[in-house]
Amino acid sequence: MSRTIPSDSVGLVNPQALHFERSLRLESGSELSNFDLVYETYGKLNKNCSNAVLVCHALSGDHHVAGYHNMEDKKPGWWDNCIGPGKPVDTNRFFVVCPNNLGGCSGSTGPLTTNPATGKPYGPDFPIVTVCDWVKSQSLLADALGINCWAAVIGGSLGGMQSLQWAIDYPDRIKNAFVIAAAPKLSTQNIAFNEVARQAIRSDPHFNNGYYYENDSKPSLGLMLARMLGHITYLSDDMLDEKFGRELSDGKIKFGYDVEFQVESYLRYQGRSFVDRFDANSYMLITKVLDYFDPARSTNGNLAAAFAPANARFYVISFSSDWRFAPIRSREIVRALLDADKDVSYIKVHSIQGHDSFLMPIPRYHEVLRTAFNRIAGETAP
Amino acid sequence: MTELRTDQALIAEWIKPGSRVLDLGCGDGTMMAHLQQKCDVWGYGLEIDEENIVKCIASGVNVIQTDLDAGLSEFDEESFDYVIMTQTLQAIRYPDRLLNDMLRIGREGIVTFPNMGHWKCRLQIALKGMMPKSRTLPYEWYNTPNIHMCTLKDFESLCRKVNIEILQCTTVDYAHRSNLGMRLFPNLLGEIAIYRFRRYQAN
Numbered sequence: 001m002s003r004t005i006p007s008d009s010v011g012l013v014n015p016q017a018l019h020f021e022r023s024l025r026l027e028s029g030s031e032l033s034n035f036d037l038v039y040e041t042y043g044k045l046n047k048n049c050s051n052a053v054l055v056c057h058a059l060s061g062d063h064h065v066a067g068y069h070n071m072e073d074k075k076p077g078w079w080d081n082c083i084g085p086g087k088p089v090d091t092n093r094f095f096v097v098c099p100n101n102l103g104g105c106s107g108s109t110g111p112l113t114t115n116p117a118t119g120k121p122y123g124p125d126f127p128i129v130t131v132c133d134w135v136k137s138q139s140l141l142a143d144a145l146g147i148n149c150w151a152a153v154i155g156g157s158l159g160g161m162q163s164l165q166w167a168i169d170y171p172d173r174i175k176n177a178f179v180i181a182a183a184p185k186l187s188t189q190n191i192a193f194n195e196v197a198r199q200a201i202r203s204d205p206h207f208n209n210g211y212y213y214e215n216d217s218k219p220s221l222g223l224m225l226a227r228m229l230g231h232i233t234y235l236s237d238d239m240l241d242e243k244f245g246r247e248l249s250d251g252k253i254k255f256g257y258d259v260e261f262q263v264e265s266y267l268r269y270q271g272r273s274f275v276d277r278f279d280a281n282s283y284m285l286i287t288k289v290l291d292y293f294d295p296a297r298s299t300n301g302n303l304a305a306a307f308a309p310a311n312a313r314f315y316v317i318s319f320s321s322d323w324r325f326a327p328i329r330s331r332e333i334v335r336a337l338l339d340a341d342k343d344v345s346y347i348k349v350h351s352i353q354g355h356d357s358f359l360m361p362i363p364r365y366h367e368v369l370r371t372a373f374n375r376i377a378g379e380t381a382p
Numbered sequence: 383m384t385e386l387r388t389d390q391a392l393i394a395e396w397i398k399p400g401s402r403v404l405d406l407g408c409g410d411g412t413m414m415a416h417l418q419q420k421c422d423v424w425g426y427g428l429e430i431d432e433e434n435i436v437k438c439i440a441s442g443v444n445v446i447q448t449d450l451d452a453g454l455s456e457f458d459e460e461s462f463d464y465v466i467m468t469q470t471l472q473a474i475r476y477p478d479r480l481l482n483d484m485l486r487i488g489r490e491g492i493v494t495f496p497n498m499g500h501w502k503c504r505l506q507i508a509l510k511g512m513m514p515k516s517r518t519l520p521y522e523w524y525n526t527p528n529i530h531m532c533t534l535k536d537f538e539s540l541c542r543k544v545n546i547e548i549l550q551c552t553t554v555d556y557a558h559r560s561n562l563g564m565r566l567f568p569n570l571l572g573e574i575a576i577y578r579f580r581r582y583q584a585n
Contacts, residue, residue, distance in 0.1 A: 334446060335456045338446070338457065339458065343444050344446070345435070345439055345444055346445075348447055349432075350432075364436075368439060372439050375439070375440065
C-alpha cells in the first residue's frame with residue numbers, strides 16, 4: 001500500500017457500466033443502435049430517490065470525479081476537492097452520479113468503440129453528438145438508476161452547458177442547475193481556438209484522417225499541441241506569470257530552440273501527459289460539441305425563450321480571471337434567466353486561476369456551493 | 383431569520399402581497415426572505431458583497447451580484463411592481479439616475495435613507511463645526527461609503543425636479559416606529575426617511 005486515503009475522500013471507487021440495448025436517435029439525424037455508458041456513483045440513493053446529483057464533465061474530463069481507483073493512484077478524481085464526505089457536495093447526504101459522455105474515450109461508446117458495420121473502431125465515423133444528445137443519454141441513465149428527478153445537476157465549462165440543457169429539456173427532472181464557468185454558446189474566438197486545436201491534430205502525419213487505431217502510431221504530437229493551446233486558454237496571464245514568470249530551466253539563456261523557459265516545459269509536460277489518457281478523435285468530436293452548443297438556436301436566437309420551459313432554480317457562477325468563458329458570458333445566461341422570470345442567483349468569484357478556477361478549491365466558491373447544497377439537502381430530506 | 387429593521391418592517395406593510403419585487407442592495411437578504419415567506423412576494427435581490435451573497439443563498443433568496451453604480455440595464459421596463467432600495471441611496475454614485483432607472487423597471491419605488499436633516503446632525507455641524515456622526519452614520523468623513531447624504535427636503539426637491547410623485551412618506555428612528563414629533567417635524571426629528579414613489583402621472 002503506497003498511500004493512505006484521506007478521511008474526507010469517497011475512498012476506493014469502481015467505475016460501473018450500463019449497456020443500453022436500444023437505439024438512440026441523435027440530433028444530427030444519425031442513430032446509435034445501442035450504446036454503453038460508464039459511470040461512477042458515490043454516496044447512497046435515499047428511499048424516495050430525491051437526493052441524486054448529476055455531475056457533468058467538461059471537455060477533457062471523465063466519469064472519475066472523486067476518490068481513487070486503487071491504492072497506487074497518484075491523484076484522485078478530477079473534482080475530488082468538491083465531492084466527498086463533508087465536502088461542498090456532501091456524499092453523506094447526496095447520491096452523486098457522473099457518467100463518461102458519449103463520444104468520450106474513457107469507456108462509454110465513442111470513437112474507440114467497435115463500429116458494428118465494419119467490425120473496426122468507429123474512429124472519425126463516430127456520429128457527431130451534441131449536448132442535447134448527452135443530456136438525453138444521461139436521462140436514460142437516470143431511468144436505469146431509478147432517479148426520476150435530480151436534486152441538482154452540476155458542471156463547469158462544458159459541464160455547465162449540460163446543466164443548462166437539462167433544465168431546458170427535462171424541466172421536471174431537475175430541481176437545481178449549477179452552471180459554472182460556462183457560456184450560452186461559444187464566441188467566435190472560442191470556435192477559432194477549437195479550430196486551431198483540430199487543425200493541429202489533423203495536420204499530424206499520423207492522424208491518417210482519423211483512421212490511426214490500426215497503425216503503430218497515433219497523432220500524439222497534434223493532440224499534444226491541441227492540449228497545449230487549450231491549456232493556455234484555461235489559465236490566466238497573471239496565473240502563468242505567478243507560476244513561472246520568465247524563469248529559465250537552466251538559469252541562463254542558451255540562444256536555441258530547446259526548452260528554456262519553465263512555462264515551455266510545463267506546457268510540454270501537460271501536452272504529453274494528456275496524450276497518454278485521451279484520444280484524438282474524441283478531442284476533435286468534443287470540440288465540435290462545444291462549437292455547436294446553442295440552446296437558443298431553436299428559438300431564433302432568443303435565449304430567454306429557450307429557458308421558458310425550465311423550472312429549476314439556477315446557480316450561475318463565474319470567475320473574475322476566466323477569459324475563455326469570461327464572467328460577461330455567464331452574465332448573458334443570467335440576463336436571459338431574468339428575462340424568463342426564473343429563479344436564479346449569480347456570483348462572480350474572485351480568482352487568479354483563469355477558466356480552470358472551477359476545478360480549484362477557492363474558499364468563496366466552495367462556500368457558495370456548500371451553502372446552496374446545504375439548502376438543497378434540507379429540501380430533499382425524505 | 384434575522385429581525386427586520388424598523389424601516390424594513392414598514393416597507394413589508396406597504397407592499398401588496400403577491401407582488402414582484404427587486405431589492406437593490408439587498409444585503410444579507412433578510413427583507414427579501416421575509417417578503418417571500420410572509421407576503422407571497424417573488425423577486426430578486428441585487429448585492430455586491432460576496433459574504434452577503436452567500437447569506438442570501440442560505441436563506442433562499444435569488445441574488446444577483448451587481449454593482450448598482452453600473453446601472454440596471456439588464457432589467458426590462460416595468461418588470462417589477464416595486465423596486466426597493468433600503469439604506470443604499472446615499473452610497474450611490476448617481477442617485478438621480480438610479481431613481482429614474484428604478485421607475486423604468488418598476489411601477490413603484492421605495493427608498494429609505496438616513497436623514498441628514500435630523501436635529502443631531504444639524505447640531506454637530508452648527509456647534510462642533512464637524513461632519514455629523516451617529517448610530518445611522520458611524521463613519522468618518524474620509525472613509526464613509528455614504529457619498530451622497532441628503533435631507534428629506536433635498537430628496538423631495540430632487541423628486542420634483544425629475545418628475546417623481548411621492549405616494550407615501552414616513553420617518554422612523556433606529557429603534558422605534560414614528561411618533562408624534564416625527565410626524566410633525568419629520569425633517570428635524572426623523573432619523574431614517576422612507577419614501578414610496580412613482581413616475582408622475584400626467585392626466
